[in-house]
Amino acid sequence: MSRRDELAERATDHALEHGLIGLSLRPLAAAMDTSDRMLIYHFGSKDELVAAVLSTSNDRSMAIISAMPPSASVAQAVIDLWDTFTAQQVQRCQRMYVEAAALGLFGREPYVSSVRDSNLVWIAAIAGHLAASGAAEQDAPRLATLVDATFNGLMLDRPLDGDAALRQVVEDLASALAR
Incomplete structure (x- = not known):
């Protein structure tokens, strides 16, 4: 793992715990036992660091979704996906995604591009599980x-x-999709 990848993983851990809104380089760097200059050296800008954090978080969620075995039916797949979606590890990543999506609604980068990219991968992973x-x-x-x-x-x-x-809403959705 490269130093940049290691820093992205650690920054992602921090952001998952503390959120993206109000993320500042100096406190982040201090929490990671590095300097803000080192973060800028490896990522080029705060926006690039945030994009790497969002990508790393999305990769973690995708790995969990992709590792799910096929469900017995489409209805069961919806329920299994909800159970996975609400499990702690994915839930934390989804909360960060919602923060990024909210900031992206205002046209702020890197949130717009990161959310757009993660949506494509996320929908493909869910579609893959439903098809399987x-x-x-x-x-x-x-x-x-x-x-x-x-x-x-x-x-x-x-x-x-x-x-x-x-x-109950998830179960209703599962029943509707099974029809």
Whole structure:
């Protein structure tokens, strides 16, 4: 692993714990036992560092989704994806994605480009799992987009609604997609 990759991993760990909003190079560097100059040397700019953090976080989520065995059915795939999506490791990455997406809505880079890139990979991973679980290949990307949009909406509501209510929505979505 290169020094840049090591720093990206450590910066990602920090951002997953503390968030992206308000991320400042000096406190980040201090937490990583390095200097802000060293971060700039390896990444070129704070924006490039943030892009690397977002990419690293997305890679971690994709590895977990890609490692999922096929589910017994499309309906079960939706439930299994929700269980994976809400597991601590992926959940932390998804929270950071939501922060980046919110900043991207205002046209801020590197958030716009990073979110766009991660969406393509994320939808492909979900579509791959749905197809491996019985969805028709031509329908899988469309179904993945529906699953992704629902999960992200539920994640935003999660602090407001109980997990049982959200689980029922996921089960309703699973039943609808099975039809």
